[in-house]
Amino acid sequence: MPEMTYRDALNLALKEEMRRDPSIVVWGEDVALYEGSFKVSRGLLAEFGEERVLDTPISENTIIGVAVGAAMGGLRPVAELMTVNFALLAMDQIIDHMTKIRYMFGGQVNLPMVIRAPGGGGSQLAAQHSQSLETYFMHAPGMRVAYPATPADAKGLLKTAIRDNNPVMFLEHELLYNSKGEVPDDPESLVPFGKCDVKRSGTDITIVAYARMTILALQAAEELAKENISCEVVDLRTLAPLDAETFVASVKKTGRAVVVEECWKTCGLGGEIATRIYDGCFDSLRAPVRRVSGLDVPMPYSRKLEKLCIPQVADIVAVVKETMAAKY
């Protein structure tokens, strides 16, 4: 398997799918001529031409709404929001339209569309540009939500997203674009939705995470192994559908769980995961499920403060140790 970056894996997924299916079109701010502000769409305009790869005005709600219409009209649009923060300008088309149209119209139409949105914090972009909004998308029924941690999952999940006949919110982590890993080169190798991936097996405690938090959880597990704590790291991969079965089974085995989420803690997805774990493992849990979360503050700019707001490896290590030490 060739090694490539998360960015290149996404780029390859787009290219392979666009070659396969001429009804796939791509648009967004600066995705064509400029090749994307994170260069994920590099080479698309050159290969597929300006009929299929289009730059748009800065009009996020309409970027999504036009995709909704085009999907109703028989195409498979992949719309990029330059960053997920701008989804807040498009919540009307995302939540009021994209996720509801199929249902409210009695199932008479499919919306095979993908929204690609880079997100997450950690680059000192301050409050308006560092948000982790995944919980907002998980909360609303009617769409799939994927958020890969590795290049292989990035490629396989994006291909699945594009082939899915449902709307998909496809989140990408800005700090993972340069991360490298092996990626299957078979264009038919897909990663299914609704299946967690156990990225590390362990026996003492389960760490449930997603996207960049998975990478940090794996680093934490490595450190903890030195102290003889054996962590199982479960990567959600898709937030919707949520594969509770896999992480519940893991916690049943280990008896302890920590959830790592980059988003704000209050009403973040970590509360949902924790509740599902309690639902499924009430009598096998040996300690309360702990959350390692983004702080409940707007993101500060200063790197000194920013670091406090985003879960760090050391935070995970500390909370795992506390959970292991808890006596009940």
Add this chain to the structure above:
Amino acid sequence: MPEMTYRDALNLALKEEMRRDPSIVVWGEDVALYEGSFKVSRGLLAEFGEERVLDTPISENTIIGVAVGAAMGGLRPVAELMTVNFALLAMDQIIDHMTKIRYMFGGQVNLPMVIRAPGGGGSQLAAQHSQSLETYFMHAPGMRVAYPATPADAKGLLKTAIRDNNPVMFLEHELLYNSKGEVPDDPESLVPFGKCDVKRSGTDITIVAYARMTILALQAAEELAKENISCEVVDLRTLAPLDAETFVASVKKTGRAVVVEECWKTCGLGGEIATRIYDGCFDSLRAPVRRVSGLDVPMPYSRKLEKLCIPQVADIVAVVKETMAAKY
């Protein structure tokens, strides 16, 4: 204490506060001449004139953004979103601006503003007009979120909201407008933020609820009392700040808890409440915390189906009984 409706209690709160403080201004779609589509602003234009009570174009994002600016400029705007559903068109100004401005500008400015938004389902208004979006507001730091269940709380909380120097999302339930109750007529009688109200004391199980769900919980408690199940009903009143102390103390006492939420279950506020209960009562809980939630579907129009999507008294009764019966 005079008896009045939730609607009139809100109306009175607006009037009393506007009489007290001339910097309070009110605007929204059809709030002035038409007196509000739910008539909460009845009589305001007549009493306070068109300088302070203004109709706006149908431009929700700007309705909020203008309030943000006016608050920065020294006024105390109370902006109405005709229904909370339209907050989705204003998420940019609500989440990117209103909740972040104070922080990102280093605390140099206050935003004393209130967004009033009627919401909730149950009137066969279908998917785009029946949303319960409270979790979205709870998730984002930087604002207060109030959601009263009774006329007294409606008046007292709205007055607190208007006097607060922070942005407040003030939610009102459309099906409660005609509900009646005693309301203190002292204009200085306020209801504090961040304090749950134990609306019924009990010993066997705690039901945590808010807004209309509190009313249903009280009805359920009444029925359950006939079967000798003693329910304590805790009404959150403000979702942010969240008074976990009170409901945790209640569950410590009863040993069992059910959370009732009108919103979608997945990543709804019920998961947060449940997790806080587990955090606080891990060793005193006698059964898993159960959620009675809105179904994870866009709201269907047909009343037959709609009823299935919104928690009903019978659902609460059933889940409480199951929780009481659970053996661990």
Add this chain to the structure above:
Amino acid sequence: MKETSLRAILPDHELVRMYEQMVLCREFEESCAEQYTKGHITGFLHLYSGQEAVAVGSTHALHKDDYILSAYREHAQAIVRGAEPRRVMAELFGKATGICKGKGGSMHLFAPELAFMGGYAIVGGQFPIAVGLAFASKFRKEGRIAACFFGDGAVNQGTFHESLNWARLWELPVLFVCENNAYGIGTSVERSSALADIHKRTCGYDIPSVRVDGMDVMAVHAAVKWGAEWVREQNRPYLIEALTYRFRGHSMADPGKYRSAAEVELWKARDPLPAFAIRLIEEGIVTQAELGAIKQESIAIVQEAVTFAEESPWPEDGSVWEDIYA
């Protein structure tokens, strides 16, 4: 000046059909009001009475496969496009036989086989969707245009602006049709729009536009005919503002106190139904007796629709989980 003879524009049977549809829509809406009062129809109910010339004039000027999108006052748009009144009524009753299985209700009719692409309840929500459908049509070289209907209140939403700019920039075949009935709920155009001449608001996008008498079905027909062909040929957007009026309140919940009785009467005197009937009679296209028969026929269709809706089954409980995902 003598008006052009109707026969010079359309064949007799189509003219009669147009009149029949106007009457049918009026009867349908009046029946809805009755069913709402009886509690059979619930939720929001926005009636179209008074505006029939717009839906009928437009639809007959469009190709059958041109896309139509509308807001929540869309019963007539759907029925004129060919939706069965009985299935529309069943939808309003929330029955399983409804056009959207009871899931959409009054504000969300949808019939893709008729290229009727939906009623939308978020004011301004349909603009970008229409642009997207036009994009798909152009991309697939289908030659269909997207006709997007909306109210005067919708033009102050950001999506109106974003969509006009986008449609012109990408050169897409969208026909924007504003049904200016003078009010958005209780707020008049003058109190919501900086420029009350709505058709002039396209000047900032290099999009041509025209204002037309929306109470005159043939005037609407002519404007849409010309506009739709221009859009189709140029692959560019165009906007038509039709001046019209709703005879009832905004929805069934609205007593309509913000309009004077005199104003309402003035507009009722311009009712598009009798106005069109008179022209049809004057030109000898129908007789007075035929007019009566048309009305009876419409009443019968609507009554049958109500019976059908009443007798139809409720959706199965299990269906609440269906239709979310493909």
Add this chain to the structure above:
Amino acid sequence: MKETSLRAILPDHELVRMYEQMVLCREFEESCAEQYTKGHITGFLHLYSGQEAVAVGSTHALHKDDYILSAYREHAQAIVRGAEPRRVMAELFGKATGICKGKGGSMHLFAPELAFMGGYAIVGGQFPIAVGLAFASKFRKEGRIAACFFGDGAVNQGTFHESLNWARLWELPVLFVCENNAYGIGTSVERSSALADIHKRTCGYDIPSVRVDGMDVMAVHAAVKWGAEWVREQNRPYLIEALTYRFRGHSMADPGKYRSAAEVELWKARDPLPAFAIRLIEEGIVTQAELGAIKQESIAIVQEAVTFAEESPWPEDGSVWEDIYA
């Protein structure tokens, strides 16, 4: 035609002050670039070099208490308004002494005591806020106007439309100033706007507007002077489009390949700094030697700012929880 003598417009000391500020801003930005390369400044960094005539010409034409709002390319706007360069630099370093205590960074400068009401990083986010400030000023009879600066890319956001309509409808004193630097990141105005003449986009709102040479500080000054007074007297919005250019990439991350070298050179030949310097010398307002001194002075100010920022303490960890709630 001979241009009006500068002295007939403003006193010597103010003209010199304007030039000093233009030089200071340029030096400040160039120093930021250097500090970014060294890793002292992080995040997004959008420099203003090339556009100085707009901030300087505008600010000097406004009253000191008129509100100013801008986007994320706002260092110069803040400094010209009176923000201390050292506190701005400290903000960019993320230090506790920064103008927003290190919480805002480059894109979110704020100085309410100077009526500088903020840099905003959501394209188009500042429009309604400016309208709200104008409302507050009018309501409180303060006589201040709100000057809202924004880029060419921002005019396609829904908020632009909603805010123009609103400001005109409510008759509010907002001066909209578009800094048209021809690109929104890599997309030219022609490729994003249906009507590339941005000032003409106000026609749909009955708002007057003008286009001005944004490389000429006195032309900007004249346009803003006239516009601001008109806005103040009429209590109505007005829009100015200033044609300008950024000499650097969109942000430090942008190599700027979408612009030809020839185009960049053409604009650099119109650099507002030397152009203004020549006029000041021609009219005998400054000498060549004084120009040199001004530059040295600016360099010193900026160096001091960097030293201040370097030596300033980081924010305390505990401050992360401060400033959210009042």
